[in-house]
Amino acid sequence: PRASAExxxxxxxxKVCGDVASGFHYGVHGCxxxxxxxxxxxxxxxxxxxCLKNENCSIVRINRNRxxxxxxxxxxLVGMSRDGE
Incomplete structure (x- = not known):
């Protein structure tokens, strides 16, 4: 089982793809x-x-690598930053 943030x-x-977050990374809860x-x-x-789709792709767990x-x-956009560690 994967570790999850609760x-x-x-x-x-x-916050990026909707997968289960593992913790607080770069300023946001992320996987x-x-x-x-x-x-x-x-x-x-x-x-x-x-981007081939006008920079408007939906980023969800199943297609986040597309x-x-x-x-x-x-x-x-969701607030990740180098300083947010």
Whole structure:
């Protein structure tokens, strides 16, 4: 079983993709997948390929790997930041 973040007995969800959050990462509750994705993105200063859908992709657990540009954009939109650790 995966570790999950809880608040008053309720399981918290990742602010980026809606998966079960593993803790508070980079300023928001996030899952291990989004935590690692954001860490790699900022450490390696990655420039992702342009979104083919007008930067309007839905980022949910089952498709979070389809569009990296939109996933990174959503990380920032929900408040992830290098300083938010």
């Amino acid at each position: 608040l008053n007995g309720m399981v918290l969800l990742c 291990e997948g989004c935590k690692g994705f954001f860490r790699r993105s900022i450490q390696q200063n990655i420039q992702y390929k342009k 569009c990296q540009q939109c996933r990174f954009k959503k990380c920032l």
